[in-house]
Amino acid sequence: MAEAHQAVAFQFTVTPEGIDLQLSHQALTEIYLSGLRSWKKKLIRLKNGVITGVYPASPSSWLFVVIAILATMYMRSDPSMGLIAKIQEHLPVSQSLSAQCQTVVSAVLFSTLLWFSLIFTMRMCLKQLLSYHHWMFEQRGKMSNTTKVWVALVRIFSGRQPLLYSYQGSLPNQPVPAVKDTVKRYLESVRPLMTPDEFERMTSLATQFESSLGNRLQWYLKLKALWASNYVSDWWEEYIYLRGRSPIMVNSNYYGMDFLYVTPTPIQAARAGNTLHAFLMYRRKLNREELKPVSTVIPLCAAQCERMFNTTRTPGEETDTVQHWQDSDYVAVYHRGRYFRLRMYSSSRPLSPREIESQLQRILDDPSPPSLGEEKLGALTAGDRIPWAKARKEYFSLGVNKRSLDCIEKAAFFVTLDDDEQGMMGEDPAASLDRYAKSLLHGKCYDRWFDKSFSVVIYKNGKIGLNAEHSWADAPVVAHLWEYVLATDSFQLGYNEEGHCKGEVDASLPRPQRLSWDITPECQEQISQSLAVAQALADDVDFHVFSFRDFGKGRIKKCRISPDAYIQLALQLAYYRDRGMFCLTYEASMTRLFREGRTETVRSCSNESCGAWDLTRRLLRQASEKHQNLYKHAMTGAGIDRHLFCLYVVSKYLGVDSPFLKEVLSEPWHLSTSQTPVQQVELFDMVNHPEYISCGGGFGPVADDGYGVSYIIMGENMMNFHISCKHSCPQTSSHKYGGQIRQALLDMLQLLCPDQREPSRTDQSQTKKDL
Structure with missing residues (x-):
């Protein structure tokens, strides 16, 4: 099979002379670069974990505390009130160090303990300050003296240049009302x-x-x-989301629309190229915690952002589960009943918008028909949850079906290249908006993967939209992502005069990988039943x-x-x-x-x-x-x-x-x-x-x-x-x-x-x- 050959990095045969080993240098290079990218991400997460862990202080403040303590000791003063001497008495390596070194090591240990104590105190103070909500109930333009003092204290204890998750440890717990x-x-x-x-x-x-x-x-x-x-x-x-046994399409999932009056380009692949690249830019900022914490007067919890990408809802007979993977370098693409795996990175760098456009155009130009049962496979995610859970266990737990399903579920997100044209258009723009909304909410009931954290829909006329699964996060979190994508697409990336994405194309990029399926007649029957349930629900909206x-x-x-x-x-x-x-x-x-x-x-x-x-x-x-x-x-x-x-x-x-x-x-x-x-x-x-x-x-x-x-x-x-x-x-x-x-x-x-x-x-x- 083609996808199996693409995955092999080396080949070997046993001959009378011994083992003949043939290495693929290109494949090994890709493995090396992919591993390098993964380790860079781990190091960034580690660094951000340290910065967030000590916030609202900074790692450099530790050095300041150490120097201050050593300076006071140099001036014949003991700021520890005897604690440094106590630490020195119990140093496990005291016999191998000189008296002066023992004093310095003890002072550094004391400084570190003092630094952690200050961080804990600052966090507790900030947590108490963020628990004050009386400011919300004051009349606009009339701030009490208490609130004025509170605002000043919040600014003092909030620190500088926070990362996305910097305030998580300082947010108060939700109180239980009487x-x-x-x-x-x-x-x-x-x-x-x-x-x-x-x-x-x-x-x-x-x-x-x-x-x-x-x-x-x-x-x-x-x-x-x-x-x-x-x-x-x-x-x-x-209990509200994952244990629901009825279809999540219409009943739970929601959608987001494109610009109302503007379509930046009528070229489907080009609009998809910029849009998908903007999603990657947002994910990069998310992974590096470079996004500013969303705040009103005080910061809001950012925990829901953690499962935005590389996430899927997995069906179960009694309850579903939300599965999240740390990283994924590809997206799953649906077009005319066929599923593809599109890698979004080459040599550890993200594909440019023009390269993504070129790859998606290859999918659009691919004349191959869907395999037996493949076209309407997505209807399983649109119907009742128990039949989907049973079908997943029976027909998708082994072999080629499991590999292809894993590919979809572990993808960064899902993409549909839709053959329809949508948006406010034609002689009846009001009716066209209604059709646009219904298309984003349920589509044809089989051309979206409703279990993914979100599915991006790219229409034939360049209009776009988004369908989001609800259990992992609420709409404002997805709306923040969608605002960034729309703005980046139009105001930052842009298009050339012909309406194509800007940039050059690496001609050596491998073609998108077609996913293979072995859909049995029994599975096809279950797909038809799920589609009937979903279609009745969609038609009633x-x-x-x-x-x-x-x-x-x-x-x-x-x-x-x-x-x-x-x-x-x-x-x-x-x-x-x-x-x-x-x-x-x-x-x-x-x-x-x-x-x-x-x-x-x-x-x-x-x-x-x-x-x-x-x-x-x-x-x-x-x-x-x-x-x-x-x-x-x-x-x-x-x-x-x-x-x-x-x-x-x-x-x-x-x-x-x-x-x-x-x-x-x-x-x-x-x-x-x-x-x-x-x-x-x-x-x-x-x-x-x-x-x-x-x-x-x-x-x-x-x-x-x-x-x-x-x-x-x-x-x-x-x-x-x-x-x-x-x-x-x-x-x-x-x-x-x-x-x-x-x-x-x-x-x-x-x-x-x-x-x-x-x-x-x-x-x-x-x-x-x-x-």
Whole structure:
């Protein structure tokens, strides 16, 4: 087989004269360079580990402490108060050293111990400082003296030039809220959604839980919080994501879109060349920890970044697992039903964008058909998890199938060269955006590898997109990567006049390696069954994507209201107008202020938001302030749902039933919402180049009779919305709900800021023309 011959570095035959050994110098050179690259990475990791391990001090500060101690001893002073003499008495090599050498060695040992003690003290101080969150609850522009002192101390103890993971050891653990506080907030959140009788019944269940079982379960959670880095995250990953047995396509995975108005090049291979090279640049920065830690006022946890590349989700019959490898020098590529292994390095250097383009063009020009059963193999990752786990064990655990599957799973990431054309185009740009979203969310149900940490999709017309698996990280982490790739592709790498990548091509590069498969009829039958399940799920998704350009966060801020609260209230009003009722609403909030934090739920449907639809300015402002308060509590570890979820997990471990927890955890989220934050504003010039605007991303509906809404606030004058629901539910329609959102945004602005001039049709037309 061709791939076997390419892997052989030497050949030998046994002859009457002895062993005839023939070495391949090119293969041995590649092995040497690959090993050299691997050792360089190990040394970089070791160096960064030392720097991060002593942060907020620096390794050079050790020398400063040693010199200071020796200098004071030279001046006939003993800063150790006798400890250096004690160390000298117990030196194991004291007899072989002179008295002066013994003193110096003892002083160095004391200095080292003192240095470690100072580092520990600084870290503990910084950890306590980062546990202070009162600054979030102060009015904008009015900072208390306590917060001012806190800001100064944080700057003193934060150190200089931090690496990506420098703050990990100083981040506080996520606190466990009191049971009574969580129960109180829960009852407050469901009060507007229940009848008096229902609320009285729920209050009774909650009171009974709080006074009996709740305290017992809480004790176990506090014990876990003392022992584990985060009392929520591991259970959240396992029970919410990895133990789910339904398809992860649509139900869990999410997507990110390309620029809305610009396609830098229409050449598919060229766009792929720059894009893949930008991913390698980001991975290089990630491995070297050269990325700046993401921060608000204080740094956020970066633990989720560790599994960004070289990661896959492996199916199991009871639970899946997330597997991560330290390094991978290739990507897996899918095109027209065939799988390829594309090496991204040559002689220990990364391929240039032009070389990647050339290699991908070889794949595009390859006329070979897919082997039997290969074309729709990816459907196994799109269907139910148990059949995929059984098929993987039965058909992919030995031989050529195992080698090819390992190649895909261990790849840096997955790439699809799609034959379709997508983006905002044609006579009906609105409908084309809807098709674009559905393509990124599920494609043909077999042309993505949904288990990979993320799959990059390159369309025939040069448009790109991304589909990400959810268990290993949350959307803001992937969004940070995606922002870097889009900006690097267009503003740093660029294209020549013909639309090709810049640079030269090494003609000696080996061709991409075609993966081989031996798909049995029984395996083909399982592929067909998984595809049928996935196709039914994909066909049921009703998606609508639209840009709101009448105004943006600039005008909302002039009304002295939070843009996120404004949008959340608009979503509530739109749902009420659409369905004639309010519903339990999920808004994702991050808890990365804490070590290994992930998300918390903001229950944005509140008494205040439900009472605001008399559409009075005062009630809207009260609802906005309530929402902001809920969001801040969620961010600072005082949310409701993760605490209740963990209490429920403990109750299952103990084998006890709680009617209260069971009912709480079974409540459906009819409106699931999330904002995609723009984290690296400095990478984009939205004033001079507003056409370079990402459309954001989206996800599928959480409930069969509900909506999934993702939105991104771009610059001062634009907001993009991604709305999903299911065709099978006659009460929901993504387009109808989208229209209600648009009208709610306009109505609220007119109420809050009636003196602000509405943009005229001429203004809007000119804006669209400029874009």
